[in-house]
Amino acid sequence: MDKIVSLARRRGFIFPSSEIYGGLNSCWDYGPLGVELKRNVKEAWWRYMVRDRDDVVGLDASIIMHPRVWEASGHVAGFSDPMVDCKKCKMRWRPTDLAEPKCPACGGELTESRQFNLMFKTFMGPVEEAASIVYLRPETAQGIFVNFENVLNTTRKKLPFGIAQIGKSFRNEITTGNFIFRSREFEQMELEYFVKPGADDACLEEWTQYRLNWYKNLGMNPENLRLRAHRSDELAHYAKGCYDVEYNFPMGWSELEGIANRRDFDLTQHAKYSGKSLEYFDEETKEHFVPYVIEPSAGVERSTLAFLIDAYAEEPDKDEIRTVLHLHPALAPYKIAVLPLSKKEILSDYARKIYADLRKCWMVAYDDSQSIGRRYRRQDEIGTPYCVTVDFQSLEDGMVTVRDRDSMAQIRVKVSELSYILAAKLSG
Ligand code: ATP
Known part of the structure; x- marks a missing residue:
């Protein structure tokens, strides 16, 4: 944890x-x-x-609902847990969570068990009186x-x-x-x-x-x-x-x-x-x-x-260990990251166009700082399923590299087919 x-x-x-x-x-x-x-x-x-x-x-x-709702549902009368207090450090516990009848924090003696209603109460309107009590729904x-x-x-x-x-x-x-x-x-x-x-x-x-x-x-x-x-x-x-x-x-x-x-x-x-x-x-x-x-x-x-x-893993990658979240593509915060190999304008203009295009369909990250290896690591760690790497060759042949988070395999694809290929991969 x-x-x-x-x-x-x-x-x-x-x-x-x-x-x-x-x-x-x-x-x-x-x-x-x-x-x-x-x-x-x-x-x-x-x-x-x-x-x-x-x-x-x-x-x-x-x-916030009518207070009678919580009377009818039984929450006012019965939505409570038993509670004990530590006589020494004043910490509160549910007796059912305790292995022994003493305070887990300081070993102190505990009070008798009493019921504690778990609903948050507040008041509706300007007067704080019993008639204006409402509850945040539990x-x-x-x-x-x-x-x-x-x-x-x-x-x-x-x-x-x-x-x-x-x-x-x-x-x-x-x-x-x-x-x-x-x-x-x-x-x-x-x-x-x-x-x-x-x-x-x-x-x-x-x-x-x-x-x-x-x-x-x-x-x-x-x-x-x-x-x-x-x-x-x-x-x-x-x-x-x-x-x-x-x-x-x-x-x-x-x-x-x-x-x-x-x-x-x-x-x-x-x-x-x-x-x-x-x-x-x-x-x-x-x-x-x-x-x-x-x-x-x-x-x-x-x-x-x-x-x-469930998605968290530490895996060997060459001589190092990479941390990766194998999140399902439907859950991953970013589906794709666009990574230009250099910050040079000629390359970033091209990469930004690809980025703008992909963003029409997906949540996409753009990262051009530090080495490409580091950037792959960063995307692995947050669970981005695919990285699209744009290099100088891309300017000549109109192709980019798509890297798979889980297998780390890389394939070269045409920019004109990129959305279509990623859509197929992301849906599964
Ligand atoms: P627990 O026994 O763990 O307190 P519960 O049996 O009181 O849970 P339910 O009243 O059945 O929980 O609520 C349905 C679901 O709501 C739970 O399975 C849990 O996923 C979620 N849930 C309930 N209480 C909490 C809480 N305090 N914090 C986060 N999620 C909660």
């Missing part, structure tokens, strides 16, 4: 939040490369979950449930169908750490897939496989991925079944995504609290019922971290 943290910091993927003020615990800022990587993760999810399917539509709901799912009827009426979708959303969530986590794995502000990629009761068990199995394939399709090593079914004593009270997709992180196997059968719990609760019927009418059978829901819920930061860890 230290190597990933250092690379992420050094190359501008991830910085501690408010760093010039000493940072803010478990809040992170995404730099020029990190923001591209994260956008690509979200884009890949959206394409796979929404655009490639005709049974899923998207949504972007407000982060999950994006509830925005989907409260819009179930709106989406149903406006899209005329028939069961089974899903509503997908990507957005920020906030949890006042007691213990944080492991870099961006557990943050207090993070993004979720959630789908609520509504089905007829009875079709739910098979649907849970289908979504589990479909989600596992998303990680594999994006190049994640299957040996670092596993599914773990929740034991009945682990299940949330509303859940009928649940799987975690786990990744073999440096700190051990940990949850990347949860895929749960939430039954009709949420829609039933919102119907009860809002007084609005959230039933579905099945035109074929003429039945009214509340659909069941299967929820694959993934974290953007956890996926991003897992993709970074």
